[in-house]
Amino acid sequence: MRGIWLAALLIGSPGWAAEPMTAEEFDAYTLGKTLSYAIGGQIYGAEQYLSGRRVIWAFKGQECTRGIWYDEGGQICFVYEHDGAPQCWTFYRQPDGLRARFEGDPAGTELSEVEQSRTILICAGPDVGV
Template sequence: MPPLFRHTALLALILSPITAWAQSPMTAAEFEAYATGKTLTYAQDGAIFGTEQYLPNRRVRWAFTAQECQEGHWYEADGQICFVYESEADPQCWAFWQEGGRLRARFAGDPEGTELAEVEQSRAPLACAGPDVGV
């Protein structure tokens, strides 16, 4: 076996548990500790998808880009973080994990594998456009 191949194979063997660990879904306690008090902006395939403010007591405020904010809450179910919003009765469940110090999320039950990546965070509240602004 050539030396370069041996080193590459050894490196892959060493890193495989690290890679698997890096993508382990966060527990509710880990997610809560990471997100509470922050406003996180998420992107899908490089395009901004939306922003969510994580409030105390597992409450949230979400807005798709350039849309009105929705109030809601989150809870853990079957190892996923599920969100329920005032305008949507069905829970939206995601698996969250940290990668490179940022959150990544995969939508549950989606055959297309919708995945979001945290691209920005702040402690500022989410700026919410209201209905009929300027009317």
């Protein structure tokens, strides 16, 4: 009985889920939403998830950029129009929202979802009202 309690405690504790989200799970969770992300409690940026795996991203206080996402070996990779280099993340669903770990980063950059809405992303600069 003690082992079951310990397993339940570990599964329900903050931290990383045992299994990364699949592309299908990620799409079902994000589609039609705008999510705000933070690093260490500080707002980092926000992303609007559109149909066809299209996205609009903005770092806090900066202009928006359009992009796409795709599944690459179990990771969710993003390519944006301002930079053609893929940025791949492993996403986990937690009780308080998504958590993401940037792949290939020795510092282990981790994002956490801090807010979600069904409103469009408000963009600074020339793409205002996108």
